[in-house]
Amino acid sequence: MRKKIVVLTGAGVSAESGFATFRDTGGLWEQFDVNDVASIEGWYRNRQLVLDFYNQRRAQLKDAKPNAAHIAIAELEKSYTVDVITQNVDNLHERAGSTRVLHLHGELTKVRPENGIYDSTYRTDEVIDVGYDKVVLGDKAPNGSQLRPHIVFFGEAVPNIEPAITLVEKADILLIVGTSLQVYPAAGLYRYAGPEVPIYIIDPKDVPAHDPRITHIKDVATKGMEKFIELIK
Secondary structure (H helix, E strand, O other), X not given: OOOEXXXXXXXXXXXXXXXXXXOOOOOHHHHXXXXXXXEHHHHHHOXXXXXXXXXXXXXXXXXXXXXXXXXXXXXXXXXXXXXXXXXXXXXXXXXXXXOOEEEOOEEEEEEEEOOOOOOOOOXXXXXXXXXXXXXXXXXXXXXXXXEEEEEOOEOOOOOOHHHHHHHHHOOOEEEEEOOOOOOOXXXXXXXXXOOOOOEEEEOOOOOOOOOOOEEEEOOOHHHHHHHHHHHHO
């Protein structure tokens, strides 16, 4: 039976593809107020601003390409059963070839009606893939509601956290790439790994987690993945 690797990824994976992160120096939070463009209150206050912000991110994503870390994660599927849980809203894992990707915080290339009620399945029948196209005020869902980004805004629940916990509980190896475990609830997912499960964290920053199971590979995602693959051979 193949071993199961669960990979939790954060902004550090996409940063090397030139996809702007939110929290790093020079990141999007220095250019935009999170309360204006990434909160549910901001959406209801100024839908146009939020739509424009995500239209810009979509245009940026169109030109971004998966990097060596995305590709290395996808190639793990040759030898392991691999589930990727990502905090990122881009589609670079899928474009690199990963076939089982769970998005915790939504997906940039998709939209949904603003009046929808969502559970862990996000009412997938109402989610629309717009690719890299712009979405503007007046673009309506089939139910007549304004379309909004398929993004988990600050102030909203994270519906996919329960499915993510289930995946981590079944992992034989847990790999965390490009996140220093600062953002909850995703930062607490590693605690659901079994007591004998090795945990590898690839991130150039110090991590707050102190756990004897953790091996910290203190490097960027691309270089760190090379080291990880050597370690598990």
